[in-house]
Amino acid sequence: MVINVKSEIRPLKKVLLHRPGKELENLTPDTLDRLLFDDIPFLEVAQAEHDAFAQILRDNGVEVVYLEDLMADVLNLSDEIRDQFLYQWIKEAGVSTRKQTEKIYQFMLRHNDNKKEMVLKSMEGIVLRELGWKPANASTDSLVDLMNTPDKLIIDPMPNLYFTRDPFACIGNGVSVNRMYSQTRNRETIYGEYIFKYHPDYKDKVDMLYNRYEQYHVEGGDILNLNDKVLAVGVSQRTEPAAVEVLAKNIFSNKNAVIDTILAFDIPVSRAFMHLDTVFTQIDVDKFTVHPGILGPLVVYEIKRGEGSDELAVKKIEEKLETILEKYLGIDKITLIKCGGEDLIAAQREQWNDGSNTLCIAPGKIVTYQRNTVTNKLLREYNVNVLEVPSAELSRGRGGPRCMSMPLVRE
Numbered sequence: 001m002v003i004n005v006k007s008e009i010r011p012l013k014k015v016l017l018h019r020p021g022k023e024l025e026n027l028t029p030d031t032l033d034r035l036l037f038d039d040i041p042f043l044e045v046a047q048a049e050h051d052a053f054a055q056i057l058r059d060n061g062v063e064v065v066y067l068e069d070l071m072a073d074v075l076n077l078s079d080e081i082r083d084q085f086l087y088q089w090i091k092e093a094g095v096s097t098r099k100q101t102e103k104i105y106q107f108m109l110r111h112n113d114n115k116k117e118m119v120l121k122s123m124e125g126i127v128l129r130e131l132g133w134k135p136a137n138a139s140t141d142s143l144v145d146l147m148n149t150p151d152k153l154i155i156d157p158m159p160n161l162y163f164t165r166d167p168f169a170c171i172g173n174g175v176s177v178n179r180m181y182s183q184t185r186n187r188e189t190i191y192g193e194y195i196f197k198y199h200p201d202y203k204d205k206v207d208m209l210y211n212r213y214e215q216y217h218v219e220g221g222d223i224l225n226l227n228d229k230v231l232a233v234g235v236s237q238r239t240e241p242a243a244v245e246v247l248a249k250n251i252f253s254n255k256n257a258v259i260d261t262i263l264a265f266d267i268p269v270s271r272a273f274m275h276l277d278t279v280f281t282q283i284d285v286d287k288f289t290v291h292p293g294i295l296g297p298l299v300v301y302e303i304k305r306g307e308g309s310d311e312l313a314v315k316k317i318e319e320k321l322e323t324i325l326e327k328y329l330g331i332d333k334i335t336l337i338k339c340g341g342e343d344l345i346a347a348q349r350e351q352w353n354d355g356s357n358t359l360c361i362a363p364g365k366i367v368t369y370q371r372n373t374v375t376n377k378l379l380r381e382y383n384v385n386v387l388e389v390p391s392a393e394l395s396r397g398r399g400g401p402r403c404m405s406m407p408l409v410r411e
């Protein structure tokens, strides 16, 4: 199976990453909000940290593949696919005039001999100066031309691409290519669309469980494969309950589907808790990290197949999180390890820097951000094997090791 992810913890075999690139250098104070960043990372250091992350994974037997390489393979397949991609990408970036579209298309063709460069450029963004911008004559036929400046981003960067967890998500042997909450991140899902449609490794080999043209938004950070039968989905700032229904129906409509239960975790809507995995990740057969801030307000719903073919059976579960997990996972005792321990200031600070966003690469073996010293120490006291990634710059994007990785295959 080219996609096989039926657990959050079974040994990780193959993972998808994106090495942060010049898209981070096109961030400015004025665009941070819209592009979902809280600060501008220092690219060189962010790349070195990311390389260290990839190396930790390789050293632990994980095959690392890069989004940009898979996408370059797709663009190398044919000129038709390349052109279809380029025109779709230009349109989705909000470029509306024929003149600009052609200019950008021609500009991108300069990278025709090196499709990886073409892909990276599509991620970076483009300013008018690069297109050979010249001031318009004082009287011209276009208000847009007259008002433009050389530093205007005609194509926005996609700085969140290094969070490969979100634009699409592997579920069992299938994949959910997501519709995202924000405009900036919706553009990222184009790569998933092309890879699953055309890449020879994936084409026709993967069950498509959701597509980016659906009406409701759902993001991969909200999707947790608890085991082969139980899927958890966060209902959050990024994922709507209606999207969970569509996903559930798509999963259950396959008669041979192994997943028979979906647990919807209703978490508070806030920037700090944007996805379920920012407050809750599995680290061992019987252990999870959790941000204490969600333990009070958390409500969980059970979704199963309903009576009719296209129906669901949904109910609210009135129990504590530990009890719910024990019941659905069939484990005697579940331990929740609090991010920051009992210290609420540390909990909030370290959650903000993704202390509870861990990537489990085998039961009891996890990758975390080095900067979350309180949580990392606590995890070790529970005998968890903690591998730390340097994280001064990567963390400015508000995502940790789980957000920065999309498992393609687990044992």
Ligand SMILES: NC(=[NH2+])NCCC[C@H](N)C(=O)O
Residues within 6 Å of the ligand: 036, 037, 160, 163, 165, 166, 185, 220, 221, 222, 274, 275, 277, 278, 357, 397, 398, 399, 400, 402, 403
């Ligand atoms: N799975 C995650 N928690 N991803 C975090 C993504 C962070 C990114 N800046 C965003 O706002 O979308």
